[in-house]
Amino acid sequence: MALSPLSLPQADLLFDPAFLAQTEAAALLAELTADAAWEQRAIRMFGQQIPQPRLTAWYGDPDARYTYSGLRWEPRPWLPALHALRQRLETATGTRFNSVLLNLYRDGRDSMGWHADDEPELGPAPAIASLSLGATRRFRLRPRAGLAHAPLALDLPAGSLLLMRGPTQQCWQHALPKTARPVGPRLNLTFRWVAGAAPPAG
């Protein structure tokens, strides 16, 4: 299929529900679930260390260091499957990526809270390519302060690709809420460009 625009004000979203064929998405899910260096990291919230409700792994070029939720991420060297995917995504989106964050939502209790990917390392209008594998989960977008618009819900099936660009992070937040429905594991990959500058000390 092809990427087509989703209509949302102050956002630039492109969506392809079937960027990868189902067989390929299933094979990648199995391979990355087995091979990625999964960690459950803790983030600092309200002065406490809270374990993230999902597993994560970070791969990229050596200079793609990143600070996210107060955590410092040193990229691991590209796995061959991730390197190949990066090249395909660069061709499909016309954008360069130097890193990828993998999130593994083991079941419906795993989630990601409301946030925008607006860290300074990503630049003012980052292009983020989000590829989904495994169980379909509902992705939500809501406007940030100053924008009056209804929220958006988008089911992200296996093999789908969502490209977020332009003012999306500046004007909208997104989340992957928990669900009470019985769901299998879902693996999401967000390809990003992280500026090579050294992260702040501390």
Ligand SMILES: O=C(O)CCC(=O)C(=O)O
């Ligand atoms: O799992 C998803 O679809 C969203 C992941 C996400 O927002 C992120 O990694 O920043």
Ligand SMILES: [Fe+2]
């Ligand atoms: Fe995000």
